[in-house]
Amino acid sequence: MSDGWHLYLLRCIDGSLYAGITTDVERRFREHASGRGAKYTRAHPPECVLGSRAYPDRASATRAEHALKRQPRACKLAWLLADAGADPSPAC
Incomplete structure (x- = not known):
């Protein structure tokens, strides 16, 4: 997963x-x-990567x-299920 930039979500x-x-x-x-x-993750150690999305830059x-x-x-979790092209802005 090292092509371009990625937004990731950890639990x-x-x-x-x-x-x-x-x-x-x-x-x-x-x-x-x-x-x-x-x-933040030093105080709240991560358990897993829930998902990620690639971005061009x-x-x-x-x-x-x-x-x-x-x-x-709830919107963060919905973002994981949305289409890869979905914007994480207030559609939730």
Whole structure:
């Protein structure tokens, strides 16, 4: 999974969700799991990658991440089930 940029969604061991962007989802998950990831995942270790979506460049991945992080949990989970071209903005 290292083609372009990806927006990914993790489920943490406490049931919370974490969204981020990377060029390599598997590597980034390992970083989060080992405590070298984001501050949030150091306090809430990740359990698994729920899903990811590819974006053509960092700017579009960052915009999608920002939009997804503003959504309630139900919308984040719906984003996983939506078509790959779906925008994570308020369609929920």
